[in-house]
Amino acid sequence: MKKGILFLFFLFPNKGIIAAEDNATKIHIPIVYATDDNYVMPTIVSMESAVRSMKESSFYEFTILVPDEIKQENINRFDIFKNSYENRCNVNLIKMGNVYSDCFTKIWGEAMYYRLSIPYILKDADKAIYIDGDTLVRHDLQEMYNIDLENNYVGGVPDPAYNRVYFLKKINDKVEKYICSGVLLINCKAWRNNINFDRDILNLCKNVKSIKLMFPDQDIINVVCGGRIKKLPFKFMRFNMRCNIENEYDKNKYAKKFYSKEEFLEGKNNPVIMHFLFPKPWVSKGSPDFLYQEWYNLFNSIKRKYKFKELKLKMILIAIIKEVYKTIILAIKFYKILVLKFIFIVLFLLLLIFFTLKFINKRKHKIILLAFCSLCFLLLSFYIYSVFYRYTYRSTNRIIETIKSEKHIENPKISVIIPVYNVEKYLRKCLNSVINQTMGDIEIICVNDGSTDGSLDILKEYAAKDDRIIVINQTNGFVESARNNGLKIARGEYIQFVDSDDYLELNACETAYKYALLYNADVVVFGYKNFPEQVGNVKNRRGTGLKYKEVNVFHGGLRSGIHLCENAIWYKLYRHEIIKGCYFPEWLRCVGDGHFNFQVDKKINTLVQIPEQLYNYRLNLNSLVTTGTWLKKVVDVFHRCVDLIEHNELRFAKHYIADFFHTCRWAFKGQ
Numbered sequence: 173m174k175k176g177i178l179f180l181f182f183l184f185p186n187k188g189i190i191a192a193e194d195n196a197t198k199i200h201i202p203i204v205y206a207t208d209d210n211y212v213m214p215t216i217v218s219m220e221s222a223v224r225s226m227k228e229s230s231f232y233e234f235t236i237l238v239p240d241e242i243k244q245e246n247i248n249r250f251d252i253f254k255n256s257y258e259n260r261c262n263v264n265l266i267k268m269g270n271v272y273s274d275c276f277t278k279i280w281g282e283a284m285y286y287r288l289s290i291p292y293i294l295k296d297a298d299k300a301i302y303i304d305g306d307t308l309v310r311h312d313l314q315e316m317y318n319i320d321l322e323n324n325y326v327g328g329v330p331d332p333a334y335n336r337v338y339f340l341k342k343i344n345d346k347v348e349k350y351i352c353s354g355v356l357l358i359n360c361k362a363w364r365n366n367i368n369f370d371r372d373i374l375n376l377c378k379n380v381k382s383i384k385l386m387f388p389d390q391d392i393i394n395v396v397c398g399g400r401i402k403k404l405p406f407k408f409m410r411f412n413m414r415c416n417i418e419n420e421y422d423k424n425k426y427a428k429k430f431y432s433k434e435e436f437l438e439g440k441n442n443p444v445i446m447h448f449l450f451p452k453p454w455v456s457k458g459s460p461d462f463l464y465q466e467w468y469n470l471f472n473s474i475k476r477k478y479k480f481k482e483l484k485l486k487m488i489l490i491a492i493i494k495e496v497y498k499t500i501i502l503a504i505k506f507y508k509i510l511v512l513k514f515i516f517i518v519l520f521l522l523l524l525i526f527f528t529l530k531f532i533n534k535r536k537h538k539i540i541l542l543a544f545c546s547l548c549f550l551l552l553s554f555y556i557y558s559v560f561y562r563y564t565y566r567s568t569n570r571i572i573e574t575i576k577s578e579k580h581i582e583n584p585k586i587s588v589i590i591p592v593y594n595v596e597k598y599l600r601k602c603l604n605s606v607i608n609q610t611m612g613d614i615e616i617i618c619v620n621d622g623s624t625d626g627s628l629d630i631l632k633e634y635a636a637k638d639d640r641i642i643v644i645n646q647t648n649g650f651v652e653s654a655r656n657n658g659l660k661i662a663r664g665e666y667i668q669f670v671d672s673d674d675y676l677e678l679n680a681c682e683t684a685y686k687y688a689l690l691y692n693a694d695v696v697v698f699g700y701k702n703f704p705e706q707v708g709n710v711k712n713r714r715g716t717g718l719k720y721k722e723v724n725v726f727h728g729g730l731r732s733g734i735h736l737c738e739n740a741i742w743y744k745l746y747r748h749e750i751i752k753g754c755y756f757p758e759w760l761r762c763v764g765d766g767h768f769n770f771q772v773d774k775k776i777n778t779l780v781q782i783p784e785q786l787y788n789y790r791l792n793l794n795s796l797v798t799t800g801t802w803l804k805k806v807v808d809v810f811h812r813c814v815d816l817i818e819h820n821e822l823r824f825a826k827h828y829i830a831d832f833f834h835t836c837r838w839a840f841k842g843q
Contacts, residue, residue, distance in 0.1 A: 198231040201317045202300040206237040206286035212246040215305035222309035223257050232261040237286040240267045249478045284389045291360035298361045304354040308446040327357035327402040329409035330430045346398035353390040354447045355409040372396045406439030411449045469612025476637035584615040586681050587664030591654030593621040598673040605675035611682040616641045617658040622648030652756035667746045673790045680786035684745040694776040696745040699785035724781040741765045743787045
């Protein structure tokens with residue numbers, strides 16, 4: 173085992189941070205996970221959350237430490253992740269061999285020790301971030317990675333069981349803090365420079381049972397690092413124990429001991445990393461903590477992609493039983509005397525009952541003794557209930573109350589409607605941006621408008637992987653018809669339209685919905701970015717898109733001079749209740765956005781403009797007046813105006829003509 177640690181440099185050469193040429197300007201952050209077959213699912217969920225929340229200026233170098241016997245199907249899952257985000261991260265899967273085979277692994281498994289080898293595996297890295305699989309990463313990790321560890325070996329958040337520091341002082345009197353090892357910032361360079369580290373780690377690993385290290389990986393790190401541990405802000409590892417209680421700071425000894433009220437509340441309400449201690453999110457589906465729902469929404473959006481099984485009641489109950497089993501085994505291994513006392517008391521009471529019934533004849537004495545035994549059993553039962561309440565009763569009841577059919581979301585917050593016509597070149601990017609939204613509580617309605625290419629096959633492929641996708645197949649009736657048919661079956665509280673050659677930012681739905689709730693808005697208008705296509709030597713110069721400087725709130729629609737009819741629908745979120753009865757005129761082909769908005773504008777009470785740019789719009793030069801067919805376009809406008817007048821839409825006809833000439837103006841500039 174000692175040779176295994178000492179020769180990690182030679183076993184894993186060149187595993188440092190190697191920036192690809194096209195990502196040379198980005199900040200490369202080494203992130204390490206350790207897992208076995210049992211924890212692959214939560215580990216991938218955590219990695220997905222990390223990539224989805226990262227900034228464009230970041231590039232994550234993932235290193236996954238696994239045992240040699242890991243199943244091929246799980247290796248394939250990591251390959252799927254790597255291929256999905258190859259431009260945003262790199263993934264190295266490292267098999268650890270038998271480095272820690274001699275350690276005590278009966279309860280937690282060998283993978284828990286792998287983090288102790290990180291500085292020797294990432295031999296070119298000065299620092300690295302370690303993250304447990306039972307986590308949810310909600311923000312970019314640059315801020316954490318840039319923390320100056322000074323001369324400390326490691327940085328971490330104090331563990332809820334911080335009183336273990338007094339026990340660990342018996343092993344190393346330099347121990348001053350007790351941090352949780354679930355999320356660590358490791359000073360790899362300082363760790364490697366200490367020649368005694370490998371010796372100390374080996375000694376502790378071999379004697380886990382004899383010195384009663386309940387949490388071997390965590391206890392070893394705290395003992396070895398001693399007084400050279402840096403306390404990190406609570407937001408870098410918010411845990412779930414009692415974090416959803418009102419006035420938590422005033423009632424929590426842990427919070428008052430280590431953090432100011434501002435630091436604690438920031439971590440509680442908007443953590444960078446959430447570490448699920450007990451219960452786990454795949455065990456306690458019905459937890460009131462909002463971060464459990466975030467985890468489950470993310471799992472729900474990727475389960476088809478990685479072929480994860482549904483979290484059915486039977487599976488979750490099995491997981492609960494395993495947790496209880498681990499707790500019992502842990503108690504037997506490390507608290508044998510306490511367990512023996514408990515067993516002795518139970519046996520004594522049973523014998524007392526037996527002799528009472530067998531040999532005592534007086535009824536009065538029998539009643540007294542049986543009452544005494546009953547009281548003892550009641551107290552013991554209460555004790556057992558208090559110990560295992562968190563793991564069994566509460567979690568099981570929440571699961572039973574909240575488990576429902578997962579085929580489709582019953583009441584989605586947002587319905588995303590995507591009309592599709594001959595866009596196989598762009599469709600995958602569009603669908604990926606929607607199914608990977610940070611808000612999982614959405615339904616995705618894709619209307620195939622008689623495509624003659626491979627678009628329908630792509631839709632069916634994605635629908636087979638994600639239960640939230642509904643595919644409607646119709647004969648070609650243009651985009652207005654497709655949107656109308658999508659609206660007919662939409663069940664969301666809000667409606668978002670997306671063109672199939674464009675794509676959303678991954679936080680688009682969540683951000684727009686947040687503003688909608690905050691201002692009770694009927695319509696949320698957000699910014700967008702243009703990304704032009706080049707046709708021959710012609711480049712589009714329309715600009716970079718639209719971005720509002722600040723949040724603007726308007727009331728009253730047309731009554732206050734707010735006109736939506738000049739604008740497209742795809743950078744707006746509409747309240748479903750408001751747009752009921754509104755429609756896209758199928759006789760007014762390809763320019764129905766303005767007509768739809770003209771109807772909505774008469775009904776809205778509150779409209780909010782927000783500064784975030786959440787939509788990416790593809791500028792297609794072939795589809796506009798830049799093709800040079802001016803006479804055809806002018807005649808087309810004339811005919812459409814006649815149609816509008818015939819349908820008593822005089823007011824909208826004026827807006828349509830104005831919008832057309834506005835379009836012509838920027839098209840001229842592009843030539």
